[in-house]
Amino acid sequence: MTSKILNIAFLSDTRVDEPRNPNGTASSDLFLNLFESLLPPQTIINPTKFNVVKSRLPSDEELSSLDALIISGGFEDDAYSDHPWVFALGEFILRVSKEFPKIKIVGICFGMQLIGKVFGGDAGKNPAGLECGTVTMDLTELGKELLGSDLGDASNVNRMILRELHWDMVTAIPPAFQLLASSDLTPVQSMVRFYKEGSQEDLKLEDRVHIIGFQGHLDCSPLHHRES
Template sequence: MAPQLRIAILECDTPVDKINAKYGGYRGVFTRLLQESTVALNQPERLDPETGLDISGWDVVTAQEYPNLEDVDAIVLSGSKHDSFADHPWILKLVDFTRRAYEDPRIKIFAICFGHQILARALGVKVGRNPKGWELAVCEVDLSETGREVFGVDKLRIHQMHQDIAYGYPSEVVSLGSSPTCAVQGMYIPGKMITVQGHPEFREDIMDELIRLRTASGLFSQEMAADAARRAGLAHDGVVITVAFLKLVLGL
């Protein structure tokens, strides 16, 4: 029997109440995605869909707890409503841990939205507000040649919920793709990491609730909300992206 894949979810935020109650934090959201992707991978001799995943969750915001790197094979950095460029103590601690995980030759990394920006920051790239504004709901990403090879599709469709970006690429990474709103949509190092600016873990119910709450708070205009709502239920490639990460971890 193949050994379990030990994945630590760094929970960089708590989902909004309705979603948190349904899924059980970002650990629950990512666990569902990873389980679905293990089934889609369809290599039970390498990763058993029933028993192959050992997933732990770590509150890096309030508890500021982290796994021992020697006890895990991979880390997932979740998205967050917080600013990746802020200098709050918990964010600086996260940047430092991410840098150490990156420098550990054994650890694989999957970084999402805020987590993608944190990894870019850990590698010396400026992160901050996007002058082009928000990117919302299911959007298309134009893939690089490497992106098409990694994901096995010609164009990527992925949920977006961000107004912050990485302003460039660390010298050691390869671009996975871009969009008209965001030039740095993903970073890749073979055998080491995959990052995406979008949210492979999001589903229509998650997006609908975020749109509703952020429109009610005045963050989104009615026009933005209506446009995003039209795309919230479109098909997307969250499982495709996560299968690519599982292949990276397994050396496939």
């Protein structure tokens, strides 16, 4: 069987070269472990890493061969701040979505908040305050269909459990995006934008995803947050 190669760029938004969990594992490696567990056999991930705080972004030549971008969570600046690197990253994401539409975009925590902001929604402080720890969230009907089999709680298909640490959130979902999950403290826990209707109708639902965001940290414990 011929192997399929997926080229994925990991955009890190910290001033260190790469964020690591308490065990010393790099965030990008945790994401890769998660994706490898979800992808079909014979799929090989080819990762590249960019520190966007240091203005390191993929070139057009690199973008031409990419399959996906992952914008990580971080604690440097708010997604709604006016810091130059945040603005540059937001403009970059918008341009990639228009000029390189085959690239799927995944936003985690800060990444989803920035997506919410730049695509016409909004992001800001969560009036409920800090949401920290293992969070149970309700999946919408679309969320059950799209996420339930892979990321849903094994004991209850109506919900998803992720680890979280955030004060900010998406306060308004952008046009053309749809809600996938919410929690008691954070109404927008996950959202998705599909490719335009008519261009992807023959594909499976997951293959129609263009942009998806999660407030929770998939990289903290890939699939270990599912209850048995």
